[in-house]
Amino acid sequence: MRGDEHRAWMLSEAPDLPQTTHRLAHQYFQIGQTRELLCWEPPVDMHQRQDELGVLVALPGVAPDRYQVSLAHSVLIVRAERARSVSFSSGLILHLEIPYGRFERRIRLPAGEYHLVSMRLEHGCLRLQLARQI
Numbered sequence: 527m528r529g530d531e532h533r534a535w536m537l538s539e540a541p542d543l544p545q546t547t548h549r550l551a552h553q554y555f556q557i558g559q560t561r562e563l564l565c566w567e568p569p570v571d572m573h574q575r576q577d578e579l580g581v582l583v584a585l586p587g588v589a590p591d592r593y594q595v596s597l598a599h600s601v602l603i604v605r606a607e608r609a610r611s612v613s614f615s616s617g618l619i620l621h622l623e624i625p626y627g628r629f630e631r632r633i634r635l636p637a638g639e640y641h642l643v644s645m646r647l648e649h650g651c652l653r654l655q656l657a658r659q660i
Contacts, residue, residue, distance in 0.1 A: 541571070565629040567631050568583050568585055570584075574636060576635040580653070581654040581655075581656065582652070583604050583624035583652040584633065585606055585651060585652050586624075587609075587611075587624070587631035590647050595642065595645055595652075600634065601634055602632070602635055602640075609624065638659070639658065642655075643657050
């Protein structure tokens with residue numbers, strides 16, 4: 527893209543920039559609960575079957591050694607960090623929508639006391655299985 531074409535493209539995108547910025551900030555960057563650091567929140571699916579609870583946390587690009595799970599007072603806490611790709615460290619950024627950096631997601635569980643039965647990272651998602659203590 528030549529310089530004048532690049533400027534024309536930037537000017538054509540300018541009117542949508544405030545809405546795009548607001549959407550991305552709302553969708554990915556929220557004030558974390560600890561240390562008041564800016565962090566992103568991954569989407570979560572949760573399902574319940576009798577005394578079992580399944581939680582699926584989308585963590586694409588998070589290395590297996592970069593996440594931590596804890597359970598305290600009926601709140602499941604997932605912490606992780608998604609490192610920025612080294613292969614994209616230079617050059618002109620055309621789109622930046624994938625969240626990077628540290629996050630902490632707190633998920634309130636249904637009534638009851640739970641314990642973590644299993645945890646595995648597969649296909650970019652953290653799959654957690656919890657059981658209600660009887």
